[in-house]
Amino acid sequence: MNVFAEAFSAALASLNAHRLRSFLTTLGILIGTMAVIAVVSVLQGFSDSISNQFSDLGSNTLTLAAKNEQENFRTGQINRLTFEDVDALRYKISGIERVAPILRAPLGATLYKGRSVAPQIQGATEEAQDVLGVDTSIGRFLTASDEKNGRRVAVIGTDVRDQLRMPPDPVGEYLLIGREWFRVVGLLEKRGEIFGFSQDNRIFIPFSVARSLTGTFERSSMEVSFTVTNLTEVNQVRERTERAIRATRKLPPGKADDFEIKAADSFVRQFNSITATATAVLAGIVGISLLVGGIGIMNIMLVSVTERTREIGILKALGATRRDILVQFLLEAALLSLLGGLIGIVLGLLAGMGIASLIPNFPPAHVPIWVMIAAAGFSAIVGVVFGIAPASKAAALDPIEALRYE
Numbered sequence: 001m002n003v004f005a006e007a008f009s010a011a012l013a014s015l016n017a018h019r020l021r022s023f024l025t026t027l028g029i030l031i032g033t034m035a036v037i038a039v040v041s042v043l044q045g046f047s048d049s050i051s052n053q054f055s056d057l058g059s060n061t062l063t064l065a066a067k068n069e070q071e072n073f074r075t076g077q078i079n080r081l082t083f084e085d086v087d088a089l090r091y092k093i094s095g096i097e098r099v100a101p102i103l104r105a106p107l108g109a110t111l112y113k114g115r116s117v118a119p120q121i122q123g124a125t126e127e128a129q130d131v132l133g134v135d136t137s138i139g140r141f142l143t144a145s146d147e148k149n150g151r152r153v154a155v156i157g158t159d160v161r162d163q164l165r166m167p168p169d170p171v172g173e174y175l176l177i178g179r180e181w182f183r184v185v186g187l188l189e190k191r192g193e194i195f196g197f198s199q200d201n202r203i204f205i206p207f208s209v210a211r212s213l214t215g216t217f218e219r220s221s222m223e224v225s226f227t228v229t230n231l232t233e234v235n236q237v238r239e240r241t242e243r244a245i246r247a248t249r250k251l252p253p254g255k256a257d258d259f260e261i262k263a264a265d266s267f268v269r270q271f272n273s274i275t276a277t278a279t280a281v282l283a284g285i286v287g288i289s290l291l292v293g294g295i296g297i298m299n300i301m302l303v304s305v306t307e308r309t310r311e312i313g314i315l316k317a318l319g320a321t322r323r324d325i326l327v328q329f330l331l332e333a334a335l336l337s338l339l340g341g342l343i344g345i346v347l348g349l350l351a352g353m354g355i356a357s358l359i360p361n362f363p364p365a366h367v368p369i370w371v372m373i374a375a376a377g378f379s380a381i382v383g384v385v386f387g388i389a390p391a392s393k394a395a396a397l398d399p400i401e402a403l404r405y406e
Contacts, residue, residue, distance in 0.1 A: 025300040026340030028293025029379050033341045037348025037375060041365035042355055048366055060228045061131060062238060064089065064245065066221070067260045079258040081222045083211070088248045089226055095237040097229040100124065100131035103222045105210040107178035110203065112164040119160050120202040121177060123210020131225045134204075139171040139186030146185075146206045155186040157200035177203065180213065234263075290379070293340065294386035301333050301390035326392065333387025334380045341379025345372050 066079040086101045103123035109116045128134060129141045136155060146153050154175060161170050170184045182205060191199040228237045238261050245259055352365035 022336060022339070025296055026293070026336050026343075028296050029290060029337050029340030029382060030293075030344040030347070032287070032290040032293055033344025033375050033379055034348040034351060037345050037367060037372070038351040038355065040371055041349060041352030041367040044368065044371075045352070045356055045363045045366040048363065060231045060234060061263070062226055062228065062234070062241070063262045064224045064226070064241065065260055065262065067258055081224065081259065082248075084248050085245055085259075086222075086224055088244045089224055089241065093237065093240050093244050095229050095233050095240065097227045098127045098131050099224060099226045100127040101207060101222055101224045102128065102132075103207060103210045103214065105205070105214045107180075107210075107213055109178075110160065110164070111176040112166060112173070115164050117160055117163045117201075119157065121210070122202055122204050123207040123214075124204045125207045128204070128225075131227055135189050136186040137189045138169050139184070141186055142204060142206055147208050150208050150212065151206060152180055152182045152209060153185045153206065154182040155188060155204040156184055157188045157198075157202045158190045159198050159201040160203060161187060163201075175203075177205070178213065180209075290382055294337070294382045297333055297336055297383055298386040298389055300336075301329065301387055302393065304329075304332075304390070329390055330384055330387050333390065334383040337383025337386075338376065338380040341376045344379070345375055 064081065064085065066081050068079050072078055086099065089096060089099045101124070105121045105123050107121050109118050110121075124132075124142060125147050126142050126144050135141070139155070141155055142153070145151070154177065156170065156175075160166075161168075164175075166173055166184075170187055173184045175182050175184060182203075188200065188202075188204075228234050241261055242257070246257065249258065251257065349365070349367060352367065356362050356365040
């Protein structure tokens with residue numbers, strides 16, 4: 001243990017004696033580590049934000065949506081779900097617990113005391129609160145009574161309230177949506193933005209009201225989210241749903257589905273896969289910088305061995321073994337690389353936070369502790385690997401020849 005302590009002390013003294021050279025030597029490791037941490041922090045922060053946005057949707061939630069290819073949009077033959085599809089989910093398929101249809105109703109501008117906004121108007125039932133994971137911070141959400149009686153009530157997002165300059169508690173206020181007056185009964189909890197789209201610039205109204213006001217499918221579209229009673233039967237329910245919806249939409253055998261059934265967390269898994277691939281590719285590219293940094297450390301350590309040949313001869317004459325010399329130079333190389341890695345981690349964190357703060361509405365950067373530990377450990381390993389050749393050369397010097405070296 002004393003050998004390692006003395007070698008560590010000698011390595012620190014050597015680095016301190018050549019501070020500028022040590023810094024320049026470790027610059028490649030520093031830049032490489034900084035780039036890795038900055039990239040990972042930005043991507044990880046974004047990934048965590050996306051996961052949090054979908055955290056309320058469990059793995060037992062499925063979504064039925066119409067499927068449209070480029071040809072559909074080109075010809076104007078847009079596929080849309082029908083109310084018969086909703087009824088099939090509610091009454092014809094076993095294993096489904098709750099069904100929450102969302103009808104996008106383009107009813108026009110929303111007015112309040114001479115001010116107007118153009119939010120997303122969505123018809124929903126009371127099941128949407130649990131299935132979609134939406135909740136109110138003030139007031140209440142839509143109820144079965146609102147749906148049954150066709151009440152003109154609305155639950156609004158915080159952006160709608162702020163843009164219309166409504167009171168902090170807007171419950172009881174009246175909005176003119178299209179040509180109909182609606183009374184505000186609740187304010188949604190703030191959810192922020194996702195991919196630049198606000199989740200707070202929307203209004204929920206009873207599904208039956210949206211259905212009666214829309215009147216035609218030419219201007220509206222609908223998706224249906226539903227939960228499965230038993231998590232182990234998700235795949236079976238998906239298959240039963242596919243058969244039932246094909247029958248409802250009268251699709252003949254062999255014809256492709258004009259709808260799709262998506263798992264609620266499939267987007268998160270796909271996004272995490274993309275970010276993981278992007279991180280790996282960028283880390284591979286940045287790894288070249290670490291390789292260059294390691295070669296720089298090896299070159300400088302070889303120069304250091306040459307400069308300190310006489311010192312090595314003295315150490316061996318005083319009883320230092322080949323192992324002692326090897327350990328000292330390996331520690332010196334590892335410390336050089338580790339120092340660059342630690343500084344790179346700090347600068348990478350600062351760079352990641354700076355990048356995230358410069359992008360409007362971008363989630364804060366975040367780096368898992370294990371990534372920082374791995375980065376520091378990898379940088380030290382780079383130093384050891386590239387320090388083996390110089391350390392071996394130093395350890396192999398003949399003490400008599402080393403003492404004669406001028």
